[in-house]
Structures are given as structure tokens and as C-alpha cells.
Amino acid sequence: MNGNGNGNRDVEVVVVGGGYGGVTAANRLARRDGVSVTLVNPRPDFVERIRLHQLVTGSDDAVVGFDEVLGGNVRLVVDTATRIDAAERRVSLAGGGTLPYDYLVYAVGSGASGPGVPGAAEFTHAVSDLEGAQRLRSVLAATPASDPVTVVGSGPTGLETAAELAELGRKVTLVCGDVLGPSLHARVRRPVARRLAELGVTVLEGPRARVTEVTRDGVRLDDGRELPSTVTIWTAGFRVPDLAARSGLRTDAEGRLVTDATLTSVDDVRIVAAGDAAVMTDTPFRMSCQAAVQLGPAAADTILRRIAGKKAAAVRMFFAGQCLSLGRDEGVTQFSYPNDKVNALSISGRPGAGVKEIACRFTLDKLVSGARKAGSRASRASRGRGGPSRSAPDQWAGRR
Known part of the structure; x- marks a missing residue:
């Protein structure tokens, strides 16, 4: 008998969300005998959110088949979770089915924030999810390069998107708000500003450089300036889906599932979180791919320790910095202390771009390696996908 009191049957774990956190959690769990893992995701493919700005300009498609990154011992269900019934331990799906679970990994990720600015919902585009990036690419393809x-x-998404477009010859204005690159050290902002200037990006920053209204053909700033804009791209902030709140689970003011230091929901020991859509109240972390690939395995370890009848351990996070591509030819790597506080150290220029590309490839390679450890594709073929229910994709899967 396992530590969960399930007799000889497998412990059923449902992972909701197939981004970086969900995939790494699923693969870690699927390596353990006696654990059956099902991953629910609204898309049939994994999205490399850290490459979505490249999808916009056509230098990468930012999509990888789940057969590359998800272990063969993981059952994939292509559908959207609509409600978690913690009392009954089951997940309701948009396609009409339900999935029972013994443990659940909450890894629904994040998407574009609601701007809350007049006209923004109607006239802006997002880069934070696959569908938004694909729509933006189509819009730009139909827009003259001189517009x-x-x-x-x-933030990182805005800087990378502005540079990528300007490198292609687009006439780009970057509206920063108070300061260019608020997550960067003041000294590291200098090579970023220099590179944007080389690319011809007009940078607007300062206390009144905030957008107060968006129209079909322009934006208005807090200081009264009106900027012509054929295509306006909103990258300021992220929000999380409201699945936890709709399911009656405790969330913070931003809608993130509240957990303890072991990533366990403060409401239910059977629900463990990974990624952007949760917050450890004692140890907050930055929404990022760098956090998600640590939180996924940590969430899995919390569940595996509970299954074994052991006490779950507090999660320890380690950050190295932030990597930015500023076009295909240059970039900046901002280093940080392990607690994610940035310092003045950086790598810029072509070496900075090289570090960013290495980081992207290394992250994907880690997912592929985790998939191999979690069972072969042949084993998936023999198990099947259980007739996955399919529904229209939504914006919440994946991670920057």
C-alpha cells in the first residue's frame, strides 16, 4: 500500500496547464511507479512563450509538439479546465467530461493583462499568448512597413518586441511609463537604450509617459501628446486565469492561488501549484520561465513526498538574472543575486544575444530530457491518450 491509502491502484495526478511549470511537473511525476499522470491543456502543442516575440516577426514559430517535451507515460487531454471541485476531487472540462484526481497540480500560467485604458481592449494586440502573437503577425503582414x-x-516582452520589429525596418515607438526597463539595474539600462537608439526606436519615458487612451489609429499620453499608431501592441503586465477563484479556492488580489512554502494550496493539501498562477505568501517570486522550471519539479516533489508518507519540504528558489534579445544580432543579459535582486553586472552586444539563445535552447533541451526520463513515445502509443476531449483553445496555456 502506498502512503496515500489507495491500495494497489495508481495514484491519479491531474496537471492543469501545459506550460513550463506543468510540463516539468508532469514529467517528474510520471517517472515514479504507481503514479498515473494526466495533463490537461487547451492546445495540442507546447508553446515556447520566451520565443513569441520571434513568432511575430517570423524568425521562429514558438511551437513544439508535446511528443517532444512530454513523457510517453503522461496522458495528454486537449481541453480546458473550467472548474476544480476540491471536495469531490475532480476537474470539469469545457468539452463536457470530468477527470478525477488524488492530487492536482495547478499550473494554468498567465496571459495578457487587461489594460483598463479606454480603447485598449478594442485596438491593441498582445504577444503573451500564441493566438495573440499569431494575430499580430497577420496584422503586421498586412500593414505597410512605413506605418x-x-x-x-x-518590461522584457516590450523591449524584445520593439527591438525585433525595429530590426526589420518598422517605425517603432516604445512607451515605457516611468522608466525604460523597470526590472533592470540602472547601469544595465544604458546598453539597452543604446541598442534601441541604434535600431531607430523612439523611446518615451517619464512620469507622464503613460497611455491614457487608444484609438484605431493612435494613442494619447498622460501629458496630452497624441501619437499616430497603425498597430498598437500592449505588453504592460500579466494576469492569471480565474480558475482558482471560480473554484472557491483562496487567491490573492491578483487572482493567484495562495500557497504555503511547499506550494500547497492553503485550502487543500491535495492541490499543489507551479508557475505564474500561484503565490507563496512568505516567498513571492517573479513571474518568469526561470521560476516555472524550478516550481514544476518542486510541486512534483511535494506530491511524491506526500504519497510516500513524508513531510513536504519548503521550496528554495534560485535566480541567475534576465536574458533579453534586442533583435537577432544583439542582446543584454542582466545578472542578479540568487534572491532575484538585480546587480550591475551584464553582458551586452552579440555575446548578450548568444546567452539569450543558449538559455532558450537549454530550457527546451531540459524539457526534452525530462520527457525521455518519463517514458518513451512507444509507451505513449501503447497507452493511448484516452480519447482526449477537444475544445477551442484559450489564452492561458504556456509561459513567457
Whole structure:
């Protein structure tokens, strides 16, 4: 008998969300005998969110088949989770089915934030999810290269998107708000600003450089300026889906599932989280791929320890910094202390771009390696996918 009191049957674990956190959790769990893992995701493919800005310009498609990154011992269900019934331990799906579980990994990720600015919902585009990036690519393809493009927000997504478009010859204005690259050290902002200037990006920053209205053909700033903009791209912030809140689980003000230091929901010991859609109240972490690939295995280990009748351990996070591509030819790597506080060390230029590409490839290679350890594709073929239910894709899978 296992530590869960399930007799001889496998412990059923359902992973909701197939981004970086969900995939790494599923693969780690599927390596353990006696554990049956089902991953629910609204798309049939894995999305490399850290490459979505490249999809916009056509230098990468940002999509990898789940057969590459998900172990053969993991059952894939292509559908969208609509509700978690913690009392009955089951997940309701948009396609009409339900999935029972003994443990659940909550890894639904994040998507574009609601701007809350007049006209933004109607007239802006997002890069934070696959469908948004694909729509933006189509819109840009139909837009003359000389037409003005405005990128709102200068976090990593905004910086990378603005640089990628400008490198192709687009006329780009980057509206930063208070400061260019708020997550960067002041000294590291200098090579970023220099590179954007070389690419011809107009950078607007300062206390009144905030968008107050978006129209079909322009944006208005807090200081009254009106900027012509044929295509406006909103990259300022992320939000999480409301699945936890709709399911009656405790969330913070941003809708993230509240967990303890072991990533366990404060409401239910059977629900463990990984990635952007959760928050450890004592140890908050930055929404990022770098966090997700640590949180996925940690969530799996919490569940595996409970199955074995052991006490779950507190999660320890380690951060190395942030990698930015500024076009295909240059980039900046911002180093940080292990607690994610940035320092003045950086690598810029072509070496910076090289580090970013290495980081992207290394992350994907780690997923592929985890999939191999979690069973062969032949074993998946013999198990089958259980007749996955399919529904229209939504924006919540995947991770920047």
C-alpha cells in the first residue's frame, strides 16, 4: 500500500496547464511507479512563450509538439479546465467530461493583462499568448512597413518586441511609463537604450509617459501628446486565469492561488501549484520561465513526498538574472543575486544575444530530457491518450 491509502491502484495526478511549470511537473511525476499522470491543456502543442516575440516577426514559430517535451507515460487531454471541485476531487472540462484526481497540480500560467485604458481592449494586440502573437503577425503582414507601430510597456516582452520589429525596418515607438526597463539595474539600462537608439526606436519615458487612451489609429499620453499608431501592441503586465477563484479556492488580489512554502494550496493539501498562477505568501517570486522550471519539479516533489508518507519540504528558489534579445544580432543579459535582486553586472552586444539563445535552447533541451526520463513515445502509443476531449483553445496555456 502506498502512503496515500489507495491500495494497489495508481495514484491519479491531474496537471492543469501545459506550460513550463506543468510540463516539468508532469514529467517528474510520471517517472515514479504507481503514479498515473494526466495533463490537461487547451492546445495540442507546447508553446515556447520566451520565443513569441520571434513568432511575430517570423524568425521562429514558438511551437513544439508535446511528443517532444512530454513523457510517453503522461496522458495528454486537449481541453480546458473550467472548474476544480476540491471536495469531490475532480476537474470539469469545457468539452463536457470530468477527470478525477488524488492530487492536482495547478499550473494554468498567465496571459495578457487587461489594460483598463479606454480603447485598449478594442485596438491593441498582445504577444503573451500564441493566438495573440499569431494575430499580430497577420496584422503586421498586412500593414505597410512605413506605418507607425507603438509598443506599450518596457518590461522584457516590450523591449524584445520593439527591438525585433525595429530590426526589420518598422517605425517603432516604445512607451515605457516611468522608466525604460523597470526590472533592470540602472547601469544595465544604458546598453539597452543604446541598442534601441541604434535600431531607430523612439523611446518615451517619464512620469507622464503613460497611455491614457487608444484609438484605431493612435494613442494619447498622460501629458496630452497624441501619437499616430497603425498597430498598437500592449505588453504592460500579466494576469492569471480565474480558475482558482471560480473554484472557491483562496487567491490573492491578483487572482493567484495562495500557497504555503511547499506550494500547497492553503485550502487543500491535495492541490499543489507551479508557475505564474500561484503565490507563496512568505516567498513571492517573479513571474518568469526561470521560476516555472524550478516550481514544476518542486510541486512534483511535494506530491511524491506526500504519497510516500513524508513531510513536504519548503521550496528554495534560485535566480541567475534576465536574458533579453534586442533583435537577432544583439542582446543584454542582466545578472542578479540568487534572491532575484538585480546587480550591475551584464553582458551586452552579440555575446548578450548568444546567452539569450543558449538559455532558450537549454530550457527546451531540459524539457526534452525530462520527457525521455518519463517514458518513451512507444509507451505513449501503447497507452493511448484516452480519447482526449477537444475544445477551442484559450489564452492561458504556456509561459513567457
